[in-house]
Amino acid sequence: MExxxxxxxxxxxxxxxxxxxxSRKKLRLTTFLIGESKDQLSFVxxxxxxxxxxxxxxxxxxxxxxxxxxxxMHRLKDKAxxxxxxxxxxxxxxxxxxxxxxxxxxxxxxxxxxGHKKKxxxxxxxxxxxxTLFKYVYMGQKINDKLFVNLKKDRLIIKNVFKNKRVVLFGxxxxxxxxxxxxxxxxxxxxxxxxxxxPDPHIxxxxxxxxxxxxxxxxxxxxxxxxxAVLINxxxxxxxxxxxxxxxxxxxxxxxxxYSPTPGGIGPLDVLYLYKxxxxxxxxxx
Numbered sequence: 001m002e003x004x005x006x007x008x009x010x011x012x013x014x015x016x017x018x019x020x021x022x023s024r025k026k027l028r029l030t031t032f033l034i035g036e037s038k039d040q041l042s043f044v045x046x047x048x049x050x051x052x053x054x055x056x057x058x059x060x061x062x063x064x065x066x067x068x069x070x071x072x073m074h075r076l077k078d079k080a081x082x083x084x085x086x087x088x089x090x091x092x093x094x095x096x097x098x099x100x101x102x103x104x105x106x107x108x109x110x111x112x113x114x115g116h117k118k119k120x121x122x123x124x125x126x127x128x129x130x131x132t133l134f135k136y137v138y139m140g141q142k143i144n145d146k147l148f149v150n151l152k153k154d155r156l157i158i159k160n161v162f163k164n165k166r167v168v169l170f171g172x173x174x175x176x177x178x179x180x181x182x183x184x185x186x187x188x189x190x191x192x193x194x195x196x197x198x199p200d201p202h203i204x205x206x207x208x209x210x211x212x213x214x215x216x217x218x219x220x221x222x223x224x225x226x227x228x229a230v231l232i233n234x235x236x237x238x239x240x241x242x243x244x245x246x247x248x249x250x251x252x253x254x255x256x257x258x259y260s261p262t263p264g265g266i267g268p269l270d271v272l273y274l275y276k277x278x279x280x281x282x283x284x285x286x
Contacts, residue, residue, distance in 0.1 A: 003260045009268035028057040030079045033091045066095045076106045087113040087278040110284040113277040122277045127183025129269035159188045167191035168208040176214030176234045213246035220247035231259040
């Protein structure tokens with residue numbers, strides 16, 4: 001059964017819009033974009049569109065040529081100390097000369113809303129989006145307010161749901177596998193991480209109750225899926241004019257109990273939780 005990611009995101013977006021309106025504080029998200037990658041520009045446009053829909057101010061710092069590390073650092077610090085800035089994100093991946101985790105040290109914990117820092121109050125938006133899909137699959141398949149992740153209430157419930165389930169995660173990239181792995185660990189969900197160096201990955205996959213893919217290539221074939229498994233895709237690949245995930249939906253839908261489509265699966269929820277974190281950031285700053 002296809003997981004209705006768009007419908008879930010549309011419902012939760014309406015609820016989040018009401019919460020933001022109630023807060024009575026003008027929220028501003030500052031986004032740093034380096035270069036002119038078509039994919040990154042597309043992602044930023046989606047975030048800007050969602051910001052407009054939610055009533056959030058979207059501040060884009062677009063540096064078309066690669067700045068020096070020092071210049072980039074100063075730009076980050078300027079925005080971080082601006083009282084009007086509620087949260088800051090850095091569109092990944094960055095050029096090699098800027099790609100270092102130490103960049104996030106220049107952002108205060110309460111404004112770094114993607115959860116990159118070690119002592120962060122936020123879980124990554126992509127991880128929260130994944131937890132929402134888990135809640136939909138394992139807690140009744142109903143679209144309602146309860147799908148919003150509430151860590152205090154949900155941690156024990158989700159942990160119990162996954163107590164005897166085998167979870168496999170493909171990929172360890174900065175924008176996919178790594179933040180999802182961080183979220184799974186935070187929720188005390190045991191999983192097997194698969195990457196390009198893992199020997200015989202199909203053996204682990206064939207035994208998995210849940211398969212999460214974050215690669216950007218077709219890596220899952222029908223013989224790798226156990227009947228009744230749940231498949232959630234994060235990776236994106238382009239096939240001519242089509243956007244697809246790490247598996248062909250037509251191939252796996254006869255075996256999978258649930259699967260997320262691409263596009264329209266986890267992506268809309270990922271963007272939505274960015275703004276949920278932004279709202280929580282505003283509350284922390286108060």
